[in-house]
Amino acid sequence: MPNKELEYSSKTIRAGVWGVSGYTGREVLGLLLKHPGVRVTDVAANNTQGPVAEIFPEFLNRTTLVCHPFSIKETVKKCDVVFLALPHTESMKAAPKLLKAGLKVVDLSADYRLKKAQVYETWYGHRHVDTGNLNKAVYGLPELFRQKIKGAAFVANPGCYPTAAILGLAPLIATRKDIQSIVVDAKSGISGAGRKATVDKLFAEANGNFKAYKVLSHQHAPEIEQYLSQLAGRATSIHFVAHLLPITRGILNTMYVHLEEGITANQVHSLYKKFYKIEPFVRLHPLGRQPEIKNVANTNFCDIGLAVSPDKKLVVITSAIDNLVKGAAGQAVQNMNLMVGFNETEGLL
Ligand SMILES: NC(=O)c1ccc[n+]([C@@H]2O[C@H](COP(=O)([O-])OP(=O)(O)OC[C@H]3O[C@@H](n4cnc5c(N)ncnc54)[C@H](OP(=O)(O)O)[C@@H]3O)[C@@H](O)[C@H]2O)c1
Numbered sequence: 001m002p003n004k005e006l007e008y009s010s011k012t013i014r015a016g017v018w019g020v021s022g023y024t025g026r027e028v029l030g031l032l033l034k035h036p037g038v039r040v041t042d043v044a045a046n047n048t049q050g051p052v053a054e055i056f057p058e059f060l061n062r063t064t065l066v067c068h069p070f071s072i073k074e075t076v077k078k079c080d081v082v083f084l085a086l087p088h089t090e091s092m093k094a095a096p097k098l099l100k101a102g103l104k105v106v107d108l109s110a111d112y113r114l115k116k117a118q119v120y121e122t123w124y125g126h127r128h129v130d131t132g133n134l135n136k137a138v139y140g141l142p143e144l145f146r147q148k149i150k151g152a153a154f155v156a157n158p159g160c161y162p163t164a165a166i167l168g169l170a171p172l173i174a175t176r177k178d179i180q181s182i183v184v185d186a187k188s189g190i191s192g193a194g195r196k197a198t199v200d201k202l203f204a205e206a207n208g209n210f211k212a213y214k215v216l217s218h219q220h221a222p223e224i225e226q227y228l229s230q231l232a233g234r235a236t237s238i239h240f241v242a243h244l245l246p247i248t249r250g251i252l253n254t255m256y257v258h259l260e261e262g263i264t265a266n267q268v269h270s271l272y273k274k275f276y277k278i279e280p281f282v283r284l285h286p287l288g289r290q291p292e293i294k295n296v297a298n299t300n301f302c303d304i305g306l307a308v309s310p311d312k313k314l315v316v317i318t319s320a321i322d323n324l325v326k327g328a329a330g331q332a333v334q335n336m337n338l339m340v341g342f343n344e345t346e347g348l349l
Helices: 024-035 070-077 089-098 119-123 144-150 160-175 222-231 265-275 323-339
Strands: 013-020 038-043 066-069 081-084 104-105 155-156 179-189 210-211 239-244 250-260 282-283 302-308 314-321
Touching: 013 089, 013 323, 024 038, 024 104, 024 250, 024 323, 070 089, 070 222, 081 089, 081 323, 089 104, 089 222, 089 314, 104 323, 155 323, 160 179, 160 239, 160 265, 160 302, 160 314, 160 323, 179 222, 222 239, 222 302, 239 323, 250 265, 265 282, 314 323
Parallel strands: 013 038, 013 081, 038 066, 081 104, 104 155, 179 239, 282 302
Antiparallel strands: 179 250, 210 239, 250 314, 302 314
16 A cells, blocks of 8 residues: 655655665765754664664664564555665665555665666666566666656665765767767775675785776676666766775776867866756865865765876876765765655755
């Protein structure tokens, strides 16, 4: 039975966080506890159970919420909106049931970002079990799809690398017909791979190290290409290489765009300035200055820097985000704000 229609602007939203014991779930909870329009009523995880303040002592004296096993029945009773901070393949099991019960859902996993089940299955190696909802999920990048997100019941929150890459490339992609090639050189802190223990993420392995991984075979490449193609109105491909930085949080993408006809630094800067004129979370740096991870860490900002080669045919764009905030939880809250009619920046500035 669908929930009764809510007058969101005049009511407090009851929110649930599934996967609260993970990095993005913890981040969603932290943001929601400070959000003036939200009451968190339900938190759940897979194996991790008990008081949230014991799982993450940072929540001591901030909440008495207790993490329990997933229960569709309980969540439907207690919530208006649910954040799914679950591994891919798990979200697509829960989302259809929550949506059917009338809840709004923001999925942080990759399960609904790729619109073709076959592409998902190729890159993620699993069969998609909820293809019916693939086209219902709105891609939650507000800077490009704000109108669709407003009032949507279901949002597929973008990946962390794709957020930094698409925001960094969008103004050029949307306006230039002479793009010859795009290289995305992406670097992320270790929390990008989640809280689950693996050897790669051990301090002794990552500290003092820097390495490329999944070179030209990272699953975020098709996501970036899908939305850049949509923006360009034609098939657009990229060369994507991911790297692991020995830091906890943050992404810096350096993107190289080769143009046939060329552009000056002032022209490209004006283009970006106009494109992002009204955006509360995109900060364009002046020419000659580049974004840094430490300036966006723990914020929902995406900082962008620009430079052009002397022959005007190579544009270098740098973009920096916090993978757990603009790359995940912050963007998810930004999407929820739009979905329920709150001010888009509520709880995020
Ligand atoms: N980390 C990032 O920077 C980032 C950015 C954007 C998007 N994402 C996406 O967001 C989702 C969550 O990522 P994360 O980094 O927060 O992961 P994480 O730290 O590994 O947390 C995963 C959460 O899901 C639960 N879980 C684990 N296995 C499960 C299963 N088989 N069935 C149901 N629940 C299970 C865990 O509960 P237990 O503690 O009980 O195991 C935990 O609460 C992923 O799909 C990821 O790709 C992550």
